[in-house]
Every structure is written in C-alpha cells, then in structure tokens.
Amino acid sequence: xxxxxxxxxxxxxxxxxxxxxxxxxxxxxxxxxxxxxxxxxxxxxxxxxxxxxxxxxxxxxxxxxxxxxxxxxxxxxxxxxxxxxxxxxxxxxxxxxxxxxxxxxxxxxxxxxxxxxxxxxxxxxxxxxxxxxxxxxxxxxxxxxxxxxxxxxxxxxxxxxxxxxxxxxxxxxxxxxxxxxxxxxxxxxxxxxxxxxxxxxxxxxxxxxxxxxxxxxxxxxxxxxxxxxxxxxxxxxxxxxxxxxxxxxxxxxxxxxxxxxxxxxxxxxxxxxxxxxxxxxxxxxxxxxxxxxxxxxxxxxxxxxxxxxxxxxxxxxxxxxxxxxxxxxxxxxxxxxxxxxxxxxxxxxxxxxxxxxxxxxxxxxxxxxxxxxxxxxxxxxxxxxxxxxxxxxxxxxxxxxxxxxxxxxxxxxxxxxxxxxxxxxxxxxxxxxxxxxxxxxxxxxxxxxxxxxxxxxxxxxxxxxxxxxxxxxxxxxxxxxxxxxxxxxxxxxxxxxxxxxxxxxxxxxxxxxxxxxxxxxxxxxxxxxxxxxxxxxxxxxxxxxxxxxxxxxxxxxxxxxxxxxxxxxxxxxxxxxxxxxxxxxxxxxxxxxxxxxxxxxxxxxxxxxxxxxxxxxxxxxxxxxxxxxxxxxxxxxxxxxxxxxxxxxxxxxxxxxxxxxxxxxxxxxxxxxxxxxxxxxxxxxxxxxxxxxxxxxxxxxxxxxxxxxxxxxxxxxxxxxxxxxxxxxxxxxxxxxxxxxxxxxxxxxxxxxx
Numbered sequence: 045x046x047x048x049x050x051x052x053x054x055x056x057x058x059x060x061x062x063x064x065x066x067x068x069x070x071x072x073x074x075x076x077x078x079x080x081x082x083x084x085x086x087x088x089x090x091x092x093x094x095x096x097x098x099x100x101x102x103x104x105x106x107x108x109x110x111x112x113x114x115x116x117x118x119x120x121x122x123x124x125x126x127x128x129x130x131x132x133x134x135x136x137x138x139x140x141x142x143x144x145x146x147x148x149x150x151x152x153x154x155x156x157x158x159x160x161x162x163x164x165x166x167x168x169x170x171x172x173x174x175x176x177x178x179x180x181x182x183x184x185x186x187x188x189x190x191x192x193x194x195x196x197x198x199x200x201x202x203x204x205x206x207x208x209x210x211x212x213x214x215x216x217x218x219x220x221x222x223x224x225x226x227x228x229x230x231x232x233x234x235x236x237x238x239x240x241x242x243x244x245x246x247x248x249x250x251x252x253x254x255x256x257x258x259x260x261x262x263x264x265x266x267x268x269x270x271x272x273x274x275x276x277x278x279x280x281x282x283x284x285x286x287x288x289x290x291x292x293x294x295x296x297x298x299x300x301x302x303x304x305x306x307x308x309x310x311x312x313x314x315x316x317x318x319x320x321x322x323x324x325x326x327x328x329x330x331x332x333x334x335x336x337x338x339x340x341x342x343x344x345x346x347x348x349x350x351x352x353x354x355x356x357x358x359x360x361x362x363x364x365x366x367x368x369x370x371x372x373x374x375x376x377x378x379x380x381x382x383x384x385x386x387x388x389x390x391x392x393x394x395x396x397x398x399x400x401x402x403x404x405x406x407x408x409x410x411x412x413x414x415x416x417x418x419x420x421x422x423x424x425x426x427x428x429x430x431x432x433x434x435x436x437x438x439x440x441x442x443x444x445x446x447x448x449x450x451x452x453x454x455x456x457x458x459x460x461x462x463x464x465x466x467x468x469x470x471x472x473x474x475x476x477x478x479x480x481x482x483x484x485x486x487x488x489x490x491x492x493x494x495x496x497x498x499x500x501x502x503x504x505x506x507x508x509x510x511x512x513x514x515x516x517x518x519x520x521x522x523x524x525x526x527x528x529x530x531x532x533x534x535x536x537x538x539x540x541x542x543x544x545x546x547x548x549x550x551x552x553x554x555x556x557x558x559x560x561x562x563x564x565x566x567x568x569x570x571x572x573x574x575x576x577x578x579x580x581x582x583x584x585x586x587x588x589x590x591x592x593x594x595x596x597x598x599x600x601x602x603x604x605x606x607x608x609x610x611x612x613x614x615x616x617x618x619x620x621x622x623x624x625x626x627x628x629x630x631x632x633x634x635x636x637x638x639x640x641x642x643x644x645x646x647x648x649x650x651x652x653x654x655x656x657x658x659x660x661x662x663x664x665x666x667x668x669x670x671x672x673x674x675x676x677x678x679x680x681x682x683x684x685x686x687x688x689x690x691x692x693x694x695x696x697x698x699x700x701x702x703x704x705x706x707x708x709x710x711x712x713x714x715x716x717x718x719x720x721x722x723x724x725x726x727x728x729x730x731x732x733x734x735x736x737x738x739x740x741x742x743x744x745x746x747x748x749x750x751x752x753x754x755x756x757x758x759x760x761x762x763x764x765x766x767x768x769x770x771x772x773x774x775x776x777x778x779x780x781x782x783x784x785x786x787x788x789x790x791x792x793x794x795x796x797x798x
Contacts, residue, residue: 079207080567081187082543083247083550084560086153091208093165097127097189098143098204104134106148112170115178116147118306122186128198142166145185147178154214157249161185161211168206176308177214180247184211187245191567191646194574217503217518219467220549221250221312222542224534227257227323228344229525230276230290231534237303238531242539242577244307246546251304252379252520254314255292258322258341262291263313263372267364270327278323278340281529289340297372310375312431317362318351318415319385325349331358333393344526348388353415354395363422370426377446378423382416382432413439420445431467434459448520450474453505460508460515469520473501476541477524480580482588483786484639484653486536487527495582499544499558521545532578539572539579540565566606573648583650584610584626584640590656592686592790598629599657601640605650608642616782618652635659635791637784654784658791660686666795667706669693674700686790688762688776705761707794708778710753716780717750725765726774731758753780757797760788 079088101123105116113135120133145168152158156174159181168185172178188206192199222243224231231239240251255262261275277289292300304311322341329336333352341347351358366378387408390396400411413436420430420442431446434455441447446465449456456466468474471490476498478490503519521542528534543565547556562582572579582604591599603610610626611619619641626640635658642650660666667688671681673696681694688704695702710716720726727734730753764774779785 078560078563078567079188079209080564080571081184082561082564082568083547084555084564085184085211085213086552086555087212089210091164091210093208095163095165095168095206095208096204097123097129097206099129100143101129101145102132102134102143103145104141104147106146109147109149109178110135111175112147112149112172112178114306115175115182118179119145119182119185122193126193126195126198127202127204144168146170147172149173152177152214153212158212158214159184161209161213163188163206163208163210165208176249179244179308180213180215181211183245183247184213187567187571191570191574194571215247215249215550216552217516217549219250219518219520220248220546221252221467221469221518221520222248222538222545223252223254223469223520223522225254225257225523225525226262227254227260227316227320227525229529230260230262230288231525231531232290233292233296233300235531235534236300239534239538240300240304240307240309242535243542244309246543247550248542248546249309250312250518250520251309252312252314252522254316254379254524256314256316256320256323258320258347259344260289260291260340261323261327263297263315263369264291264293265365265368266294267368268328268361271324271365274327275323275340278342280342282343294368294372301373310377311373312375312377312379313369313373314379314381315362315365315369316381317419318353318412319346319383320381321351322347322349325351328361331355331361333389333396346384346386348386350385350389351415352393352395353390353411354393354397354399359418362419366419366422367426370423370428376427376429377431378428379431379448380416380419380423382412382436383450384435385412387412407439409439411439412436413442416445417442446517450522456516457505457508460505460512463515465515465517467517467520468503468505469522473498474519474521474545475524476521476537477526477528480537480541481583481651481653483655484583484588484651486533488537489524489527493541495541495544496558498541499547499556499561501545501548502553503548518549519545535578536580539577540568540582543568562604563606566608569605569644569648570646573644573646581605581608581642581644581648581650583642583653584612585653587638587640587655588653590658590687590787590790592658592660593632594660594662596631596633597657598631599638599655600629601626601638603642605642605644608644608650610640610642612638612640614638632657633659635789654786656786656789658686658789660790664794664796665790667704667793668795669705670703671695672701672703673698684795686793688760688774688788688793690764690774702764703761704764705759707757707797708760708788709757709792709794709798710755710780711783711792712781713754714752714781715750716753716778717748717785719748719777719785720762720775727763728776729759729761729763757794760793 103116103120105112120131123131147170150171152160157176159177160171161181161184162169170181192202259278261271265271272291276291279287281288325332326338326340329338331351332349390408403414405411416436423430434447434449437455447459448467448469450469452470456468459466478493479485479488504513504516523538569581584601585604586602587599611623612626613619613623614636637654637656639652639654641652666684666686669685673679777785778788
C-alpha cells in the first residue's frame with residue numbers, strides 16, 4: 045500500500061527544533077527523579093520509600109482472580125530471567141503479605157483494560173477487572189524497575205528497587221495500533237515477534253501485518269501454492285541484482301498469533317485487493333484483465349495490472365485465500381487494502397465492462413465499490429469485519445466497513461459522519477518511513493516527520509459531533525519498508541516515534557506535554573540500549589541544515605535527551621567520545637560544517653546531524669532565479685537567492701516554470717554526483733550539458749548523474765516545471781571531493797565569475 049512522492053528534507057535557514065535542556069531531570073520540588081513511564085498514566089501519585097525485589101520476593105494471584113495466572117507467570121518468568129532470583133508463584137493466595145507482588149480483581153476505571161498499581165515498602169498490589177488490565181499494570185511495573193531488567197541474563201550488582209507510587213490508569217482509545225509492511229522487504233518470524241513484544245511494552249493492542257504486495261506475497265495459502273513458490277520472491281530490488289523474498293508458513297503464522305495473544309495484541313492481517321496484487325498475478329496471471337505474463341515487481345510504484353473485477357474466478361480465488369487467512373487469524377478484523385487501484389485495465393477489459401453493465405454501475409469507481417462490497421459480504425458471513433484504506437469510500441462505502449484514513453483526515457471525517465468506524469493514520473503524523481531529521485539520517489521516503497509532530501497528533505478531527513466522534517476507534521503508526529531493508533533500520537524508523545504514538549492513543553489529552561515526554565523518554569533510551577534495540581536516540585539540534593552569515597557569528601547546539609553529553613567537530617569527521625564537549629555557543633568566523641552527536645551514560649549514541657554554515661558576500665555569492673507563470677508568460681519574476689532551492693521564492697500557486705542559475709566554484713577536480721528528489725519535471729544543466737533530465741518523472745527513481753569536473757567555476761542551471769507552488773521543492777544535492785551528499789553550500793555559489 046501507499047505510494048508517496050519523494051521529497052528530501054532540507055533547510056535553507058537554520059532549523060530550530062523543540063529541545064529539552066541538558067542536565068539531570070528532576071520533578072517537583074522534592075528533587076525526585078522523573079518516573080520514566082511511557083505512555084503516561086492517567087493518574088500517578090508519587091510516595092516516599094521503595095520496594096526492593098530480593099531473593100525472598102514472591103508473586104501471588106488472589107484466589108478470586110484465576111484469570112490473571114498467565115500474566116503472573118509471565119511476570120515471574122521475566123523477573124527470574126533478569127534477577128536470577130527464584131520468584132515463586134502462588135496461584136491460590138488468600139492474603140496479601142509482605143515481600144510479595146499480588147494480583148487481585150477489583151472494579152477499576154476503564155473496564156477490562158484499566159488497572160491499579162500500588163507500590164509500598166512492603167509489596168506491590170496489582171488490581172484489574174480483566175487479564176488485559178493486569179498485563180498493562182505489569183508493563184508499567186517493568187518501567188518502574190531499572191533498565192537492567194531488559195538484559196536476558198542476570199545482572200550482577202543491580203539494585204531491583206521500585207519507587208513507591210499509586211497509579212490508576214486506562215487507555216483513551218480501543219484501537220492502539222502499529223503496522224509493519226513485510227511485502228516490500230521480508231522480515232523473519234523472530235523479528236516479527238520481537239517487534240510485537242516491543243509494541244506490548246508500550247501498551248499497543250493491534251498489530252497490522254501487511255502481508256501481500258506487488259513486490260512479494262508473504263503468507264502460505266495451501267490451496268494456491270504458487271503464491272509462495274512464485275509470488276514470494278523477486279529477482280532483484282531497484283536493480284541491485286540480488287534476489288529477495290521469503291514467506292511465513294501457516295505454522296509460523298499460528299506461532300506469531302499465539303505470541304501476540306499472550307501479549308494482548310490482536311493481529312489484523314492485510315491481503316491487498318484489487319490493486320497492489322502483482323505478486324499474486326505473477327503466480328496466477330489468469331486473474332488479471334490481460335492474462336499476463338507478469339513478474340513479481342522489483343520497483344516501487346503503482347502498477348496498472350490489478351485483479352480483474354469482471355472475472356468470477358477472481359472472487360473464487362480471493363474467497364479461498366480469505367478462508368485460509370480467517371482460519372489463522374481469530375481477530376474480528378480483516379484488512380483488504382483497497383487503495384491505489386488504477387482503473388486503466390478495467391476500462392479496456394470486456395469482462396469488467398460487462399460487469400459494470402450487468403450490475404448497473406456508473407463507472408469504474410463504482411466497480412471498485414462493487415468489488416469491496418462483494419468481499420465484505422463474504423467476510424461478514426463469516427463473522428468478520430472488513431477494514432480498508434480510505435479509497436474504499438470512492439464509489440460508495442461498503443455497509444459495515446471500517447476505514448483507515450491515511451490521505452489526511454477527510455476520509456475519516458466522511459466515514460465517521462456516515463456512521464462508520466475509523467482508524468486515523470494520516471501520512472502527516474503517522475507514517476514512520478518518513479525521515480526523522482534534517483541531516484545525517486538514513487535514506488528515507490516521504491517528508492520530514494519528527495518525534496514532536498507524531499506526539500502532537502490528535503486522532504479526533506475537529507468539528508465532529510459526539511455521536512460521530514465515538515466512531516474514531518483510535519490511531520495507528522505505519523512502517524512501510526520500501527527503503528527499510530532489515531530489522532535494525534525498522535527499529536530505527538519505528539522507535540521512538542512509536543513511543544510518541546503510544547501516548548497519543550493511551551494518555552488523556554490533558555496529561556500530554558512534549559517536554560515532559562522527552563524527559564521521560566531519557567530512561568526509555570537506556571532500556572533500548574540494554575535490550576539491543578536500534579532505536580533512534582535524538583541527536584543534538586538547533587544547527588542542522590544550511591545557514592548563511594555575513595560576519596562572525598555563533599551557533600547554539602541544543603540537547604534533546606536529558607542527561608546526555610553532546611560532542612562536536614568542525615573538521616569533517618564524526619564526533620567520538622574524545623571530541624570536544626558542547627559547553628556553550630560555538631563561535632564561527634568562516635564557512636564550516638558543524639557535526640554533533642549525543643552520548644548516553646548507558647553507552648548509546650545518536651546519529652550525527654550536520655549544519656552547513658556558509659559565510660557569503662552578498663555582492664558576489666548568489667543564485668539568479670526567474671519564475672515564469674504559464675498563464676501569464678510575460679509576467680516573469682526575477683531576483684537573487686542564495687541556495688539552489690525553491691525555499692523562500694515567490695512561486696505562485698498555479699503552474700509555473702522556475703529557473704535557477706549560478707556558477708559553482710568546485711574545490712578540487714574529481715567525480716561529482718548530482719541528485720534531484722523532485723516529483724515535478726526537472727532538468728539540470730552543467731556547463732551546457734544536461735546530465736539530469738526528469739521530464740517524465742518516476743516517483744521512486746531518483747535522477748542521478750556522476751561525471752568528472754575540474755577545479756574552479758562551472759555554470760549550473762536548474763529548470764523546474766512546478767505543478768504547484770509548494771515551497772521547498774527540488775531537493776538538489778551534490779557530492780564530490782571534500783563534500784558530503786547535501787545541498788550545495790551557498791559559499792561556493794556565485795553570481796559572477798572571479
């Protein structure tokens with residue numbers, strides 16, 4: 045699912061992000077350390093004292109709460125593994141005694157998922173109405189324990205103390221979801237289970253497993269073996285020449301489902317239809333409109349070939365597939381995709397046109413609605429509910445469908461106002477394949493989605509009446525894997541943004557505060573390090589991107605992780621533990637590149653963002669621009685800017701052509717690489733030669749040119765046929781001797797020759 049145009053992150057002026065002051069984190073007037081609880085509970089009362097788990101500590105389940113025994117066993121096993129203590133379990137206790145963790149049943153706010161947790165010097169009491177609530181209380185207890193809990197073997201010398209607190213807690217939303225796309229890149233069962241366990245730590249209760257795509261079919265269907273013998277492998281990825289694939293046998297799926305169930309997570313499988321189906325069509329081309337042949341796709345884009353909606357064999361096939369899927373996944377919801385289905389083949393297909401006529405449909409959009417409604421009837425007849433991306437609204441919504449609103453919030457509003465349940469997951473706040481920083485980040489698709497923007501998301505759109513707002517089930521973070529080839533990068537892209545999403549869907553809105561969240565996350569980063577999770581540790585900020593100055597200046601580098609140490613370099617190398625520590629504003633007199641990194645006491649380190657600071661002479665440096673409006677070509681806007689970018693230019697809202705030109709003063713002879721990440725039509729000219737011409741742009745292929753240039757000045761020109769006047773387009777970057785791949789520094793862009 046979900047194709048997005050490339051937009052590279054960049055900044056022409058200094059980018060300032062929200063930051064948390066460096067130093068130890070304290071709360072209140074009593075100087076107590078902040079409780080590193082994520083998501084923030086509804087109510088926390090901190091008390092004096094602590095409970096210490098020791099060799100004599102035991103766990104008991106009140107005889108009136110036998111349903112909590114599995115959770116108690118889970119807790120006992122985890123504590124034994126980390127502490128090395130025996131932690132005996134009494135599953136028929138009649139009394140609360142000292143040095144014991146006790147589970148008991150009681151009425152709590154929030155129903156089955158609510159809980160109470162009381163820690164005193166003598167013991168710990170967990171109260172809940174249902175096992176799910178007891179499980180979430182256990183997860184909160186884990187976060188009250190030291191990070192050494194995350195190691196998979198006993199830690200010598202650890203102090204297993206729990207601060208005394210009283211917590212009353214319950215979730216805000218019933219759908220607290222995270223997603224993983226295993227179609228674009230395959231992730232083995234071991235990682236999927238590790239991912240689910242991480243989600244359970246932050247009280248998510250839905251795992252959306254995206255199992256089929258144009259680039260790979262990932263689930264065994266016994267009636268159709270070619271789905272995995274053919275459809276699960278592609279010959280390469282974006283021309284790398286390396287076969288890629290894999291699938292989950294049905295026994296693997298059963299194990300993953302049981303693993304998730306033990307953590308109170310429901311898996312929602314996604315089987316894409318009618319579009320994003322090329323892997324299936326490669327295996328069974330007779331289900332297409334043309335008959336094929338097809339290959340499992342090797343590039344990322346939307347393909348015209350989809351399931352034939354006029355062929356009854358298509359529905360027979362899909363019902364057979366869904367029957368096996370429903371046998372494996374006991375949850376209520378089955379996701380059928382429904383997004384990005386081109387109508388090109390349907391318009392030319394005699395069978396599809398006959399179906400439109402026979403069913404009295406107006407057009408191909410209504411044909412897609414017919415397709416979805418027919419599948420929904422089948423699912424409903426088997427006691428299941430259909431979920432689809434918001435394109436299923438087009439042509440008429442299936443009667444009982446649940447909508448995932450990803451193209452903004454309008455789809456969610458339309459569905460909720462018509463009485464349909466909705467899961468909010470707009471790209472603007474919920475797409476975790478988008479880049480997390482301005483510089484220093486791994487290659488990613490999409491736009492810039494920092495941690496604080498995820499945290500700021502409010503799932504209930506404004507303007508909904510209370511009876512409509514109740515249809516907002518919750519929200520979900522999505523991890524699409526076109527450019528996420530393996531587990532380390534998946535962890536990096538998902539966390540800590542999943543932590544922010546957990547607070548969006550769990551914590552009462554009035555309890556949310558990003559500075560407080562950032563302070564609480566400091567302890568979570570230590571847990572990620574201890575567990576070996578490649579989470580993104582927020583780097584220093586306040587200096588990334590490109591900044592221009594004309595006289596001596598200073599730059600402030602700000603911490604985003606309380607308790608971390610920031611170190612920097614100015615010589616082009618990456619900061620190490622031996623690099624200078626940031627102790628105040630840095631003085632800059634000449635053009636330079638600043639790099640900085642956060643170092644945690646636990647040993648974790650951040651990525652290394654950089655800021656390019658260009659000292660310019662306004663009389664010499666600069667880029668000439670000309671903006672020609674297509675509706676009024678004689679009305680040309682001309683001026684001077686200082687970067688090869690559309691940032692800050694007066695580009696009109698209607699279509700226009702923008703030309704940027706300058707001399708680029710290269711520091712040395714060598715091989716130079718130019719790339720342009722821009723969806724509109726772009727051409728780049730160097731000394732009269734056009735190495736990059738993106739006149740017929742492919743959303744997913746980044747135009748790149750490499751060639752030898754001599755030291756000194758070269759004429760550079762870029763022409764952009766912008767479809768809209770959106771700011772920040774182009775994304776021109778250059779790499780060469782002494783230059784990282786980045787926006788061309790303003791200090792080497794000149795309007796006139798020397």
